[in-house]
Amino acid sequence: MSFSSQYQVITSPLGDGLHKDGKRLTPQRLKVLNLFENIGAGNHLSAEEVHAKLIKSSSKVSLATIYRTLRLLVQMGLLHELEISEGGHRYELLSNETADHHHLICIRCGRTEEFESDEVLKAGKVAAKVNGFTLIESSLNVRAICPNCI
Template structure:
């Protein structure tokens, strides 16, 4: 897994015959500047771009760009059980992490477990695959929501 810069993103796109458009560069920059642990949906990214950017990007362009960046391994596509996907920059170790999500309140905890990544990398290598991402998402009920479910 590589940490992506604008130049590495541009090189990867050029290799496939695509261009680094101002829209793609702006979206990459937003994800590079996200605080650790923050994830964005396409709609949240759209709102942020409207507030912070002087570049107009349609929601359909955002969806296509997020899908492209996920396929390239630049972004991690995350399912938090909310009916839509979230995205974050795909960071190499030691920042690689997994998610524990409460199915009641959607509280999300990030955690590290190197054995999960090692198993994923070993399996991919054995089968001749190039690993882009390895993630574990655990859906559970947090202690607060468990207490709320108990009869009084």
């Protein structure tokens, strides 16, 4: 099988979405998405952590490629980007299992834990309704210091 025909054989939401936009499903893009699928929903990784995990698994992917791929996967709706002012950006697999969840973020080490809160969801719905918005997602980031950093 030639290298170029490999892109046509692979079918997945990522491959279908890329094909529709005239882009290729490269091995590097597939490796990044597979990494997130393997670690599962609710796990948050920085670009550097993605790079380190792929290097550890003997995958040769540059950090620049990781950054571009993460941005693309966020644009395609396959990953969610969590902006952490203290620690850059973290990424997680989008999943129906983790819809409308919130994040507890350590301002020292960047550790991120998820939690759910009906009260936060209700407050988001009320705020959207009062201001004439249509609620798409409700997410709260709580900045704190984790037990390991105290």
